[in-house]
Amino acid sequence: MIIRENYVITGPLYQEALQYAERSKAFTSNRHDFHAGGLENKKKKMFEGKLGEKAVKLFFLDNKIQFIEDHTGYDERDEYDFLLVNKTERLKVDVKTRTETYHKRTLEMVEQARSHPKDIFISVRLFRETNAVKLIG
Numbered sequence: 001m002i003i004r005e006n007y008v009i010t011g012p013l014y015q016e017a018l019q020y021a022e023r024s025k026a027f028t029s030n031r032h033d034f035h036a037g038g039l040e041n042k043k044k045k046m047f048e049g050k051l052g053e054k055a056v057k058l059f060f061l062d063n064k065i066q067f068i069e070d071h072t073g074y075d076e077r078d079e080y081d082f083l084l085v086n087k088t089e090r091l092k093v094d095v096k097t098r099t100e101t102y103h104k105r106t107l108e109m110v111e112q113a114r115s116h117p118k119d120i121f122i123s124v125r126l127f128r129e130t131n132a133v134k135l136i137g
Helices: 011-024 038-062 110-115
Strands: 082-085 090-098 120-127 132-135
Touching: 011 038, 038 082, 038 090, 038 120, 038 132
Parallel strands: 090 120
Antiparallel strands: 082 090, 120 132
């Protein structure tokens, strides 16, 4: 299995994340806005989360893991970040992006866990200064 020390998100993947964040900021749930800053902060948090997702995408590609990437519109709630499918299973994957050293736990909102459960959570750490992402687990 190939696991890079860091996944640096640049080029088209970076642009995809940035464009999604810009388009979705007005539609992001207020329940997810834990910080001051309004729409611009929502954009920043969405962008950081999308960078984490792009790192997982690179991991899947490096390891030839077949996946379906979420393509839900920016104004809709997604059901998964990635879907892993084989002949017998369909596993919903959700990527959780940590941005601070004090972020120690992978958190999911109780309501979302109940109403839109996932099968696999992948936790990553984003280093904002370099757009580098480290896979945690």
